Amino acid sequence: MTMTSLLDGLDAHAQRLASSTLVNLIANDPARAQEFALRCGPLYANFARQRYDRTALDALFDLAKRADLAGAMQQLLGGETVNGTEGRAALHSALRGGVATSAFALAARAQALSAQLRMRELIDALAASDVTDIVSVGIGGSDLGPRLIVDALARPGARFRVHFISNVDGNAARRVLAGLDPAKTAGVVISKTFGTQETLLNGGIVREWLGNNDRLYAVSTNAQRVADFGIPPERTLPMWDWVGGRYSLWSAVGFPIALALGMDRFEQLLEGAAAMDTHALHAPLHGNITVWHALTAVWNRNGLHAATQAVLPYDDRLKLLPNYLQQLVMESLGKSVRVDGSDIAADTVPVWWGGAGTDTQHSFFQALHQGTQIVPADFIGVVKADHPHAANHAALLANLLAQTEALANGQDSDDPHRRYPGNRPSTLLLLDALTPQSLGMLIALYEHSVYLQSVLWGINAFDQFGVELGKQVASRLLPALRGESQAHDAVTRALLAVIHG
Numbered sequence: 141m142t143m144t145s146l147l148d149g150l151d152a153h154a155q156r157l158a159s160s161t162l163v164n165l166i167a168n169d170p171a172r173a174q175e176f177a178l179r180c181g182p183l184y185a186n187f188a189r190q191r192y193d194r195t196a197l198d199a200l201f202d203l204a205k206r207a208d209l210a211g212a213m214q215q216l217l218g219g220e221t222v223n224g225t226e227g228r229a230a231l232h233s234a235l236r237g238g239v240a241t242s243a244f245a246l247a248a249r250a251q252a253l254s255a256q257l258r259m260r261e262l263i264d265a266l267a268a269s270d271v272t273d274i275v276s277v278g279i280g281g282s283d284l285g286p287r288l289i290v291d292a293l294a295r296p297g298a299r300f301r302v303h304f305i306s307n308v309d310g311n312a313a314r315r316v317l318a319g320l321d322p323a324k325t326a327g328v329v330i331s332k333t334f335g336t337q338e339t340l341l342n343g344g345i346v347r348e349w350l351g352n353n354d355r356l357y358a359v360s361t362n363a364q365r366v367a368d369f370g371i372p373p374e375r376t377l378p379m380w381d382w383v384g385g386r387y388s389l390w391s392a393v394g395f396p397i398a399l400a401l402g403m404d405r406f407e408q409l410l411e412g413a414a415a416m417d418t419h420a421l422h423a424p425l426h427g428n429i430t431v432w433h434a435l436t437a438v439w440n441r442n443g444l445h446a447a448t449q450a451v452l453p454y455d456d457r458l459k460l461l462p463n464y465l466q467q468l469v470m471e472s473l474g475k476s477v478r479v480d481g482s483d484i485a486a487d488t489v490p491v492w493w494g495g496a497g498t499d500t501q502h503s504f505f506q507a508l509h510q511g512t513q514i515v516p517a518d519f520i521g522v523v524k525a526d527h528p529h530a531a532n533h534a535a536l537l538a539n540l541l542a543q544t545e546a547l548a549n550g551q552d553s554d555d556p557h558r559r560y561p562g563n564r565p566s567t568l569l570l571l572d573a574l575t576p577q578s579l580g581m582l583i584a585l586y587e588h589s590v591y592l593q594s595v596l597w598g599i600n601a602f603d604q605f606g607v608e609l610g611k612q613v614a615s616r617l618l619p620a621l622r623g624e625s626q627a628h629d630a631v632t633r634a635l636l637a638v639i640h641g
């Protein structure tokens with residue numbers, strides 16, 4: 141049987157379960173509350189409120205075996221060329237630990253360790269200077285990860301305050317720089333290619349604003365372009381082709397993280413991710429959180445045909461997680477051809493979106509409870525608070541548990557307006573506490589789940605050709621925008637006429 145027909149087979153299970161509700165599924169099999177749950181160190185995952193039963197799960201695990209997810213994980217972590225369209229490995233795991241023993245992976249690990257040593261030296265030197273603020277310039281994978289981690293884990297009173305500029309909109313740079321003193325600020329320009337329009341423009345603004353290149357640093361694979369930009373090798377940290385941009389926060393792309401948290405806590409983040417790598421590689425299929433998470437995603441997409449997936453962190457410090465995951469998941473899995481170039485018969489990635497609870501309960505949760513679309517959700521909670529407001533934390537956790545329960549169980553009413561249909565699936569991910577380790581582990585779980593989903597769909601998770609066309613059209617349009625040429629497209633010509641007034 142082909143993978144496509146196996147994916148089609150999920151439909152039959154979904155049909156079989158069409159009249160079962162989550163209430164029935166759990167009432168008929170109460171042990172699933174415990175048995176559909178797994179733990180990996182500080183990370184607990186409960187899948188009991190997903191709309192599969194044990195028979196459907198067997199079909200999913202059969203899919204996992206036939207797709208050889210275990211072998212695929214070995215290939216990824218062993219540094220094999222899992223990015224076939226670009227002929228590259230995706231060795232983000234080598235940045236954070238040593239699970240693999242191939243010569244290539246060991247060489248990558250050695251490069252990663254030497255870059256970490258240089259990061260530590262540069263941070264120590266900056267800490268001995270007058271610099272109080274850091275401006276990080278980058279976009280996409282060179283921004284979202286560092287921005288998320290700094291927002292989640294930076295502590296008040298840290299040695300450096302770290303700020304981010306990503307958008308090419310000049311307001312982004314203007315707002316950030318407005319509150320800073322160029323004499324006490326260092327800039328870090330992060331770009332794997334050092335060819336990204338937004339980053340080069342914003343980097344140029346920061347370079348000019350600083351008025352002194354001595355406090356400008358770079359992270360890139362392209363040392364020549366960095367040098368041409370005016371940043372010397374002694375202030376340039378390396379990147380490598382074997383790390384994808386959206387998988388790169390563990391590399392020197394994480395320099396802003398290390399500046400904000402300190403190098404020791406940055407290394408704890410890496411340790412957490414490395415522990416998830418070990419789990420992903422060695423845990424048996426049925427006890428493997430990354431496998432459960434990936435199979436659940438495929439079930440919701442190809443069995444239940446859910447068009448979107450929500451991610452709902454119940455911790456204000458994780459409010460940027462949905463933005464980060466949008467790139468990780470949708471840039472990786474937003475594909476409609478298979479590795480061999482053939483069309484995929486099944487649907488791939490749904491739209492990922494979300495926001496932090498409880499705020500979002502007061503914005504879009506109405507649609508989650510009573511809208512016509514079923515939106516599977518990942519709820520993420522943190523058990524132990526590290527603030528003194530115990531009543532707030534109790535309310536936060538009560539809301540988290542209440543929402544997953546209400547979405548699943550619903551509530552009947554004679555009044556259709558006041559009826560809650562329920563049967564809305566969710567996964568609950570709980571961290572014992574929010575620490576560098578637990579956050580590293582959570583992010584690595586998503587990375588590996590994304591990869592395993594790509595294997596199940598037969599697509600390449602590590603290229604992103606879809607973003608290129610827009611960039612090419614934008615650069616072709618620049619002369620037309622300046623009035624130096626005519627746009628080719630009739631609608632664009634009409635719009636330019638409006639802009640030119």
Ligand SMILES: O=P(O)(O)OC[C@H]1O[C@](O)(CO)[C@@H](O)[C@@H]1O
Nearest residue numbers: 280281282331332333336385607
């Ligand atoms: O690090 P770079 O080369 O500036 O690229 C930034 C981002 O642009 C993309 O290529 C496309 O959005 C991402 O994959 C990448 O993370």
